Amino acid sequence: MATVLRPPAAAPEASTRTSDAARQQLHDEGWCVIPDVIDPQTTQAALDRLHAAAARSEARGISTFMPVLDPNASNVRVFYLLEHDAIFRDLIRHPEALALVREVLGRNFLISNFTANIARPGARSMALHSDQSIVVPEPWHEAWSVNIIWCLSDVRFENGATLFIPGSHHWRTHGDVPADAKDRLRPFEAKAGSIVAMDGRLWHTSGANITADEERALLFGYYSKAFLRPQVNWNAALSPETQAAIDGELFDLLGLGVTANTGEAKHISQLEPRA
Ligand SMILES: O=C(O)CCC(=O)C(=O)O
Numbered sequence: 001m002a003t004v005l006r007p008p009a010a011a012p013e014a015s016t017r018t019s020d021a022a023r024q025q026l027h028d029e030g031w032c033v034i035p036d037v038i039d040p041q042t043t044q045a046a047l048d049r050l051h052a053a054a055a056r057s058e059a060r061g062i063s064t065f066m067p068v069l070d071p072n073a074s075n076v077r078v079f080y081l082l083e084h085d086a087i088f089r090d091l092i093r094h095p096e097a098l099a100l101v102r103e104v105l106g107r108n109f110l111i112s113n114f115t116a117n118i119a120r121p122g123a124r125s126m127a128l129h130s131d132q133s134i135v136v137p138e139p140w141h142e143a144w145s146v147n148i149i150w151c152l153s154d155v156r157f158e159n160g161a162t163l164f165i166p167g168s169h170h171w172r173t174h175g176d177v178p179a180d181a182k183d184r185l186r187p188f189e190a191k192a193g194s195i196v197a198m199d200g201r202l203w204h205t206s207g208a209n210i211t212a213d214e215e216r217a218l219l220f221g222y223y224s225k226a227f228l229r230p231q232v233n234w235n236a237a238l239s240p241e242t243q244a245a246i247d248g249e250l251f252d253l254l255g256l257g258v259t260a261n262t263g264e265a266k267h268i269s270q271l272e273p274r275a
Contacts, residue, residue, distance in 0.1 A: 017096050023103055030169030030199035033190045037096045038150075043193045046087050047152040047217055050116055053084035074122035074209065080234050081114040081219065082254075083242050088114055092221050093250055097148040100197040101223045104146040110255040112145065112222040112230040119160035119216040123209040128181060130168070131222065132200035135231055138173040144228055145200030150219035151190045159216040160209035161187035162196070169201035177203065200224070227261055 022032040038046070054064050054076050062080075065073040081088040091097070092114050101109055132145050155161045163185035171177055178184070187207055188196055198204065200222075209216055224230070235254040243256065251257060 018099060018103070026100070026103060026197055026199065029166040030202040031164060031166065031188065031196060032100075033188060033194055033196050034096060034100070035191055035194045037094065037195045038091075038193045040193060042087075043152055046091065046150070046219070049085040049087050050078060050081075050118070050152065050217060050219070053081065053116075054078045054118065056084065069126050070206070071124040071126070072122065074120040074124070075126075075206065076116075076118040076120065078116040078118070079113070079232075080237070081116060082111075082234070083238055086245070088219070089246065089250060091150055091219065093253060094195075097195060097221060100148060100195070101146055104143045104197070104199055105223060105225055108226045109223050109253075110226050110228075110230070110260060111235065111253045112224045112228070113232055113234050114219065114221050116217065116219045117206060118218075119206060119209040121209050121211050121213060121215075123160050123206070123216075125163070125205045125208055128177075128185075128203055128205045130171075130201050130203045131231075133174070135224075135228065140172055140201050143169065143199045143201055145222065145224040147196075147198040147200065148221040148223070149196040149198060150221065151192050151194045151196065152217040152219065153192050153215060155188065155190045155192075155194075155216055155218070157187040157189070157207060158209075159211050159214040160207040161189060161216070162198075162204055162218070163187050163207045164198065164202055164204035168203040169199040171201070171203065226255070230255075 017034050017037060022034060026032040057064055057078055064076045064078060066077050069077065082092060092111055131147060132140055136144055149162065165181060165184045166186065181203060185205065190196055222231070235256060
């Protein structure tokens with residue numbers, strides 16, 4: 001097998017929008033909203049490309065209805081966003097997003113997947129879950145994953161905002177999930193163009209869209225510690241054309257290199273010898 005040599009990954013850029021209060025809330029409550037990360041034109045462009053991607057998925061025979069996840073077809077799931085359009089390859093490595101990812105996971109992480117869930121009128125909630133608990137056995141002492149949710153429409157309770165339980169990222173085992181967990185759910189509210197960071201251990205579900213005609217479009221960028229296999233390894237299935245179009249940083253973040261799971265080794269020279 002030929003070895004593909006790539007340029008070194010770019011240096012991480014600092015966040016400019018995340019306030020100390022938002023960072024603190026992410027640690028204390030497991031979530032935070034960062035407004036105005038992308039402008040209205042970019043938000044609209046991403047929404048248009050998302051609709052195009054949904055139509056293309058259906059045309060290719062990849063159903064956008066996932067009965068295993070959603071009660072009815074009013075939820076439109078689009079997988080494999082990185083394959084669909086360069087705009088999604090830009091969003092997944094947006095400096096504001098990656099700064100929040102580093103806040104939760106530290107410097108050594110991979111992109112697990114990038115998907116969308118459009119909740120149309122009539123959409124109903126899926127099962128309550130934490131994303132980390134789906135992959136990692138309990139106890140969950142640390143965050144090993146984080147979601148960066150891109151709001152492509154204004155999001156509020158009525159149009160199906162994600163419902164979550166603040167502080168539930170402190171629950172260590174299934175036994176810690178209280179019987180009244182669903183009564184503790186609350187929606188986040190955010191304007192189109194915002195991102196929401198959600199600790200991988202936070203218990204949440206999709207909201208019901210009870211509006212007559214409003215769509216709620218969210219993108220879910222999911223990142224995990226580099227030693228975790230992705231939930232679904234979409235990255236392995238990126239077409240040769242898409243793989244050829246990405247640069248060193250994204251290649252590394254997608255875990256496509258031979259050293260994907262040994263991220264810490266990159267920093268080995270910084271380790272002090274022990275006395
Ligand atoms: O669409 C949402 O609000 C949540 C989706 C979700 O939690 C999931 O797909 O795992």
